[in-house]
Amino acid sequence: MQYIRRLTGYALRYKPLFFGFLACAGIGTLFNILSPLVLANIIDVVIYQGQYDQLAANVILYVILMGLYAIFDIAGRYGAAITSQKIIYDLRKELYDALMEKDLSFYDQEETGQLLARVTTDVNQMKRFLFWGYRVIFIGFATIVGVYFVMYTLSVSLTLFMLLLVPIIITFVYVFARKVRPVFIAARDQFGDLSSVLSENIVGMKVVKSYAAGNRETERVREENKKFLDLRVEAFKLFAFYRPLLPTLFGVVTGILIFIGGYSFILGDLSYGVFVGFVTLVGMLMLPARFLSWGVGMYQRASAAGERSFYILDHKDEVVSPENPVTKEIEGKIEFENVYFSYGRDTYILKGITMKANPGNVVALLGGTGSGKTTLMNLIPRFYDADTERNVSYQGETYKVIDGFVKIVDKEYEVDNGTVTIEGEQLEVVEPGRLYIDGVDVRDYNLDVLRGSIGMVHQDPFLFSATIRENIAFAKPNAPLEEVIDAAKAAMIHDFIETLDEGYDAPVGERGVTLSGGQKQRIAIARALLANPRILILDDSTSSVDANTEMKIQMALENLMVGRTTFIITHRLSTVRNADQIVMLERGKIVEKGSHEELMKEEGLYAGIHDTLFEMELAASAIEGGASGE
Numbered sequence: 050m051q052y053i054r055r056l057t058g059y060a061l062r063y064k065p066l067f068f069g070f071l072a073c074a075g076i077g078t079l080f081n082i083l084s085p086l087v088l089a090n091i092i093d094v095v096i097y098q099g100q101y102d103q104l105a106a107n108v109i110l111y112v113i114l115m116g117l118y119a120i121f122d123i124a125g126r127y128g129a130a131i132t133s134q135k136i137i138y139d140l141r142k143e144l145y146d147a148l149m150e151k152d153l154s155f156y157d158q159e160e161t162g163q164l165l166a167r168v169t170t171d172v173n174q175m176k177r178f179l180f181w182g183y184r185v186i187f188i189g190f191a192t193i194v195g196v197y198f199v200m201y202t203l204s205v206s207l208t209l210f211m212l213l214l215v216p217i218i219i220t221f222v223y224v225f226a227r228k229v230r231p232v233f234i235a236a237r238d239q240f241g242d243l244s245s246v247l248s249e250n251i252v253g254m255k256v257v258k259s260y261a262a263g264n265r266e267t268e269r270v271r272e273e274n275k276k277f278l279d280l281r282v283e284a285f286k287l288f289a290f291y292r293p294l295l296p297t298l299f300g301v302v303t304g305i306l307i308f309i310g311g312y313s314f315i316l317g318d319l320s321y322g323v324f325v326g327f328v329t330l331v332g333m334l335m336l337p338a339r340f341l342s343w344g345v346g347m348y349q350r351a352s353a354a355g356e357r358s359f360y361i362l363d364h365k366d367e368v369v370s371p372e373n374p375v376t377k378e379i380e381g382k383i384e385f386e387n388v389y390f391s392y393g394r395d396t397y398i399l400k401g402i403t404m405k406a407n408p409g410n411v412v413a414l415l416g417g418t419g420s421g422k423t424t425l426m427n428l429i430p431r432f433y434d435a436d437t438e439r440n441v442s443y444q445g446e447t448y449k450v451i452d453g454f455v456k457i458v459d460k461e462y463e464v465d466n467g468t469v470t471i472e473g474e475q476l477e478v479v480e481p482g483r484l485y486i487d488g489v490d491v492r493d494y495n496l497d498v499l500r501g502s503i504g505m506v507h508q509d510p511f512l513f514s515a516t517i518r519e520n521i522a523f524a525k526p527n528a529p530l531e532e533v534i535d536a537a538k539a540a541m542i543h544d545f546i547e548t549l550d551e552g553y554d555a556p557v558g559e560r561g562v563t564l565s566g567g568q569k570q571r572i573a574i575a576r577a578l579l580a581n582p583r584i585l586i587l588d589d590s591t592s593s594v595d596a597n598t599e600m601k602i603q604m605a606l607e608n609l610m611v612g613r614t615t616f617i618i619t620h621r622l623s624t625v626r627n628a629d630q631i632v633m634l635e636r637g638k639i640v641e642k643g644s645h646e647e648l649m650k651e652e653g654l655y656a657g658i659h660d661t662l663f664e665m666e667l668a669a670s671a672i673e674g675g676a677s678g679e
Contacts, residue, residue, distance in 0.1 A: 052355030053348060056175060059136045060183070066135070070128025074184050075191045077121030080114045082195040085329040087111045089203070093322030125184060133179035137172060140358070144168050147361050152368035153432045157392070162245025163238075167361060170240065171354035178351035182344050189340035196330050196337075203323045203330075207310060211331065217298065225345055228287050234353040236280040241357070243273040288346065303331050368431050374495035379502040380487050381408040381583040381614035383429065387482030389436045389447070390424060397440075397447045398424050400637045401482070406630065408583075411615045413625045415658065416634035422618045423508075425634070426586050428484055429616075430503045431491055437481045439464075443471055450478055486584075504582030508589040508618075510573035512564070517546055518553035520572055524580035532579060540575035542568065585615040622659065631655060 060067045087110050095104045148164070193215075200208040246269060310327060313319035383406040390399040399421045406412045414422045427433050439450040443457065454461045455469050462469050467478050484491045491499065504524075512520050521536055522528045533553060537543040545568060549555040557563055557572075564572070577585065617624055625631060626645045633641035633648075633655050641648055641655050648655040 052352050052359055053178075055359060056136075056179070056351065056355055059139055060132060060179065062139065063132055063135055066128055066132040070125045070132060071183065071187050073121045073125035073128060074188050077118045077125060078188050078191045079195060080118040080121065082192065082199055082330075082333065084111060084114050084118075085326040085333070086199060086202075087114065088329060089320075089322040089326030091322070092325055093320050097321065129180050129184050133176050136179055137176045140175070141168065141172055144172070144358060144361055147364075150366060150369075151361075151364065152366050153427070154367060154392070155364060160241070160245040162243070162247065163241035164361070166241040166244045167357045171358045174354035175351045175358070178347045182347040182351060185340040186344035186348070189337035189344060192337035192340075193334065196333050200327060200330050203327050204310075204319065207306065207313075207327055210306065210309065211302070211334075213302075221294065221298075225287070229284065229346060229349045232280060232284045232287065233350050234356065236277065236284060236353075238357070239273070239277045239280055243270075243277050246270055246273050303328070306331055368434055368496070370496045371493055374498070375489050375493045376495050376498050377487075377489075379494075379499070379583045381502075382406070382485075382487050383584070383614055384485040384488075385425075385428075385482070386485065387479070388428065388484055389440060389479075389481060390421075390428065390433065391436055391449075392433075397436075398637050399428075399435075400447050401479070402637075402639060403482070404630075404632055404639060404642060406614050406616070408614055409610075409612050410629040411610055411617065411627065412630045412632060413628035414616060414618045414632050414634060415620070415625065415655065419636075420634040421637040422634055423588055426505075426588060426616055426618065429486075429491070429584065429586065430500045430505070431494075431496060434492065435482060435484055439478045439480055441469055441471075441476050441478055443474075443476060501580075502582055503584045503586065504577035504580045505586045506570065506573045506577050506588065510569050512557050512569055512572060514556070514558060516551075516554050516556055517549075517572060520557060521553075521575045521579055523576050528579060533575075536575040536579040537572075539578055540571045542571035542575055545571075583613055585610065585613050587615070587617045587619070589618050589620070625659070633658075 087107055091104065091107045091111075094100050095107060145168070148168070197208060197211070200211060307328060310319060310324045314321060314324050385402045385404045388399060388402040389397055391397045402421075402425060404412075414425065416422050424433075428435055436449075440447050441450060441455050442448075448455050448457055450464055450469075453464050455464065455471070456462075457471065462471050464478055468475050469478060470476070486494065486499070501524075513523070518530070518533055519526070521533050525532070530553065534543060537546060537553075546553055546555070557569075574587075617628065619625065629644065631641075631643060631645060631648055632639055635654070641651065641653055643651075645659075649659065
């Protein structure tokens with residue numbers, strides 16, 4: 050009910066249209082209901098009383114009533130169509146805006162197919178209700194009220210008998226709604242699951258084919274499709290069972306009414322015209338009953354769809370701009386002070402990160418898979434926020450303090466005056482750290498200002514299904530071609546673009562399918578460079594290029610990094626050696642930090658990794674040289 054009420058709120062934005070098409074439906078229904086009265090008058094007055102001079106007037110009146118009914122019905126349909134389209138436009142816009150504002154944690158929890166289903170098919174389901182549902186339910190109730198009123202003017206006794214139908218109709222509608230709603234909700238959820246599987250297989254078709262997994266994935270899709278089919282069949286079984294009940298009920302009641310009315314006519318208590326008009330009116334009750342049954346079905350489908358779609362609007366984001374945000378221009382001084390982070394779970398991904406980068410510094414991040422490098426970088430543009438809960442370290446593990454208690458396995462320990470005693474050991478509770486940019490807590494910045502000052506190139510760059518120029522100029526869509534070309538040259542992709550027939554206007558295909566991995570990464574680098582950010586984050590952005598191209602890109606980046614704070618996740622020794630600061634991460638902690646020379650002198654973890662990488666690069670160079678005949 051609440052979701053249809055909210056949907057009605059959208060309709061009330063267009064009150065003249067909304068109430069206009071409902072009024073047209075009501076007026077048209079009134080003209081339709083009055084027609085049996087004219088029919089009764091023709092039989093009783095014109096035929097039985099022999100007043101044949103009134104035949105033409107009654108026929109003309111009947112035709113006028115039917116014509117007015119048609120005119121208002123057309124106007125009501127047109128008004129409903131226009132209103133529903135405007136409402137759906139508003140709803141889709143708000144849903145898309147909401148999706149754009151959602152933080153990444155929302156997308157971590159939701160499947161792409163489910164989101165697409167909520168924005169497309171669920172919205173279309175609500176559109177059907179907006180166009181048909183309001184009209185048929187309103188017409189149904191209006192017809193029933195109007196017919197009963199006209200019946201009352203013809204015969205009080207027969208009308209009282211027909212009133213027995215009202216509680217039966219209400220009970221039928223209630224039971225039908227209770228049965229249908231859960232089935233429709235389950236069907237909508239299953240359609241989202243089916244969409245997710247189809248989306249995964251289409252996007253990952255190369256992987257599916259490369260592992261000859263077509264049959265297995267086809268079976269997976271078949272199973273999800275079969276579940277959806279079963280739920281839809283269950284819903285239509287309910288429709289098939291319940292929908293004929295009303296016409297059957299009306300048939301029985303009409304038969305009884307004909308008997309009673311016919312008997313009254315024989316006794317002379319009822320005129321033939323009134324009897325025919327009353328039977329005609331009973332026939333009119335069948336249509337609104339069908340309308341109500343149909344409308345309830347659409348209501349339940351729209352309610353289920355609304356519950357799924359409005360979830361997107363109702364979901365509260367954790368990462369939002371503050372009420373009075375800082376909007377000053379960012380220079381690029383980054384400070385992590387005892388930062389902890391977890392993806393909403395007890396297990397910490399980052400533990401007590403403390404580091405500093407001054408404007409213009411280049412910081413190289415090293416560490417194994419899962420050490421927290423990318424997660425650490427995601428905190429700078431506030432894709433996620435650092436944890437705000439206090440914590441305690443015990444036996445090598447870190448635990449959150451929640452509501453004044455620390456839970457370890459199944460036992461809780463209470464925090465008292467900043468300490469907690471665990472198995473006789475008194476431990477200090479650590480206050481949550483902060484991330485600062487230019488001395489300001491990153492949470493205090495306006496999100497657009499913050500992210501507009503940061504350029505990112507990911508390990509797996511995403512390109513839009515647009516031209517090369519549009520992809521490079523994504524952050525600055527109005528950038529002159531000269532700036533786009535300069536960025537492309539700096540990223541060492543200009544020469545390749547010039548070989549294309551359409552040059553910078555060449556389409557890249559969906560997700561850059563027409564380009565190699567190295568070409569996509571260089572376009573992504575050009576995109577970041579054109580944005581001219583104060584902070585640059587390169588997440589292993591040269592991993593898909595050969596050593597020669599990587600060296601050229603690195604040379605270009607060295608000039609472009611001047612004045613920018615740059616973080617580089619990489620295993621390229623040339624990049625690491627030239628960094629102002631090297632940070633070694635292991636299991637979410639900083640284990641070593643310093644310049645190349647400082648860390649080599651320590652002969653620790655970095656020195657060992659450096660020697661290993663150096664040997665690997667020498668071997669790769671030897672293989673490359675041998676392959677080229679050098």
